[in-house]
Amino acid sequence: QVQLVESGGGLVQPGGSLRLSCAASGDIFSGYAMGWYRQAPGKQRELVAAMSSRGSTNYADSVKGRFTISRDNAKRMVYLQMNSLKPEDTAVYYCNGGGTLYSAGFYWGQGTQVTVSS
Numbered sequence: 001q002v003q004l005v006e007s008g009g010g011l012v013q014p015g016g017s018l019r020l021s022c023a024a025s026g027d028i029f030s031g032y033a034m035g036w037y038r039q040a041p042g043k044q045r046e047l048v049a050a051m052s053s054r055g056s057t058n059y060a061d062s063v064k065g066r067f068t069i070s071r072d073n074a075k076r077m078v079y080l081q082m083n084s085l086k087p088e089d090t091a092v093y094y095c096n097g098g099g100t101l102y103s104a105g106f107y108w109g110q111g112t113q114v115t116v117s118s
Contacts, residue, residue, distance in 0.1 A: 002026035002107045004095045009112030012085055018114060020080040022095030028107055029053075032098050034071055034078040035105075038091035038114075048093070049080060050101045058101040062088075085116045 008020040020036065035050035049069035050058045057069055068081040078095060093112050098105025 002028045004109035006109040006112040022078040024076045028097040035096040040091040
């Protein structure tokens with residue numbers, strides 16, 4: 001049974017940093033891209049960053065240069081390092097598995113809230 005569990009969200013001031021973590025269990029990690037998506041109130045869920053099993057990445061234009069996705073295949077973990085956070089980064093962030101660099105897979109975590117505010 002596939003399970004994705006996020007952690008690391010919270011409240012941070014503009015310009016601050018947060019690191020999100022996603023722990024994966026089940027047959028989802030090897031061979032698939034893992035990604036982070038976010039959904040702000042009143043908006044559609046959007047891709048933030050994704051990484052293939054071989055290390056290729058895809059980032060939304062709005063986060064390029066500020067966010068970094070990484071994965072530890074041995075530990076079955078995916079991370080999202082978020083720097084220079086802006087109020088418009090406020091959203092619920094979801095871990096996703098089973099997809100590609102450009103489209104979401106079937107499996108989602110429960111989400112973790114990130115709030116950027118002074």
